[in-house]
Amino acid sequence: SQLEERKLLVLLNPKSGPGKAREVFQQRVVPILAEAEVGFDLFVTKHASYARDFVRTKDIYQWRGVVVVGGDGIVFEVINGLFEREDWQKAIKEVPIGVIPCGSGNGLAKAISYAIEEPFDQNPILISTLSVIKCRRVPMDLVRVETKSQFLFSFLSVGWGLLSDIDIESERLRAIGGQRFTVWSVARLIGLRTYRGKLWYLPVSATSYTPVHPSRSYHDCINSRYRPLQVVDFEEDPVPDSLSLETSLGRALEDIGEGEEPGRPRLDSYYSAASRRSTYFSMAGSEYRSVADNGSYMEHPGGDIQPRRPNSNVRMYGPPSQLPALTQPVPEHWTVIEGDFVLVHASYQSHLSTDCLFAPNSKLADGIIWLLVIRAGISRGQLLQFLLGLSSGTHLLVPQAEMIPVTAFRLEPETPGGHMTVDGEVVDYGPIQAELMPSLTSVM
Structure with missing residues (x-):
């Protein structure tokens, strides 16, 4: 099919x-993509944005x-780049x-x-690469976030207080990877801060809330509260179901080979003698095409995106x-908490990082912000017990x-x-509000 012939766009952040x-x-993803005959175009990011x-x-x-x-x-x-397109809905x-x-996270x-119950921790790169190869789309909620100067779309969390301090202030320890969060947690625990502010929220029970069915999507109805959700007809899985994690990688890749179109030449294995001779991966350049029929990378012309x-x-x-609007009062039926806080952190994913199970009951498309x-x-x-x-x-x-x-909240900090x-x-830093947009995008 036309979908199968299209390549993947790979955007890699080297930093x-x-x-x-x-x-x-280069070492762990490319060999799997090559064996699965999944083409890709690689672009290495050169600067922020x-x-x-x-x-x-x-x-x-x-x-x-x-x-x-990355x-x-x-x-x-x-x-957020997708939402800066005029054709964002498409x-x-x-x-x-x-x-x-x-x-790091x-x-x-x-x-x-976690949502599709795959054993991520044993081999995160392999699990994620196989998910990408299967290209099975899963709907995911996003959250529309508004500050005094902008609005944007969030997939993970909104934070204020302890956890945000740890995340941002530990940037100086980026070189040590995920351990930076642990080290800085100790520092922040010793020098504990509190913040005064006001928090309003709309509890799930206060809305006419029904969990969003995973097969449903927000795509075709901008305002989900007043129009029925539409079922998205996702294209068929371009890779056979036999590429499952219960099989060994070798067996899974054999299964892909069995489903080939007749007459379509199989690409050289990344490990074959021909590939070893002809495959190169120049670290100096930044844009590449995927493994071509002769097993080599082709460089993209490019570099036209300016900071x-x-x-x-x-x-x-x-x-x-x-x-x-942020300048207008919150509806009267919202709940309000005011006073001093150690943290306010909202997430719409189960995990904030690989080793942070923040909202154990969260699903990718459950229609809930976990505050x-x-x-x-x-x-x-x-x-300390909380952090551990x-x-x-x-x-x-x-x-x-x-x-x-x-399903929505507003936060107004008073402590500078x-x-x-x-x-x-x-x-x-200032007033911020967020509202859930059910199943607005899809992940694979």
Whole structure:
């Protein structure tokens, strides 16, 4: 089919996490893609917002999906780049997103494997690469976030307080990978801060909420609250179901071979003598084509995406908000909490990082923002128990950790000098509000 013949677009961030993305892709991902005969076009990001501007400006429909090799930062860029397109509705419907985890956190990659019950921890790169090869699309909620200067689309979390401080302030330890979060947690526990503010939220029970069925999607109806959800007719799986993780990799790849079209020449194995002679991967350049029929990489011409100017006025599209503007009062039926907080952190994924099971009951498309609140007054011992429990989900056993399922919230900090983050990226410190957009995109 036409879908099968299209390649994958691979956007690789060489500076993600410990900076090993290039090596990981070359040594561990390319051989699997080559064996599975999945073509790809590789572009290595050159600067911040490269991936965002790439998906905003290019003809992305020539590829069957976008695969990001990196951390959650490049996922954020790709998602928001799609919403900067005039044809955003078509783009989010037709272009699924896959993740090969090479960052420090890798929250989305872990959440996807958790949702489809794959054994991620044993071999994250293999599991994620096989998911991308199968190209089975799974709907995923996004959250529309509004600050005083912008609105954007979030796939992971909105944070204020302790966890955001750890995320942002540990950037200086990026070279040590995921361990940076542990080290900085200790530092922040010793110098514990509290923040005064006001939090409003719309509990799930207060809405006419019904869980979004995984096969349903927001794509064809911008306003899901007033129009029925449409079922998306995703194209058939381009790779046979036999490529499952219960089989060994070798057996799975044999199965793919059995399903070949007659007369279609099988690509050289990456490991074959011909491939070893002809395959190269120049670290100096930044753009490549996938393994061609002779087993070699072809360089892309390119480099036409320039760094964004600070005040570049790129328009953001996407579904309209159903909330009052940030300058307007919150609806009276919302719940309000005010006072001093240690943290307020909202997530719509099960995991914030590979080893942080933040919202154990979260699903990719459950229609819920999981809002975690810890108020001031918690002891350092209890907070330590909370932080230690994040890896297993037992942090919710700490009595002071309140997990509230909501569909929207607004947060107004009063204490100056903190960090406000969306998907681990710093945004303007000040009032912020968020609302759930059910099954707005799809991942693979």
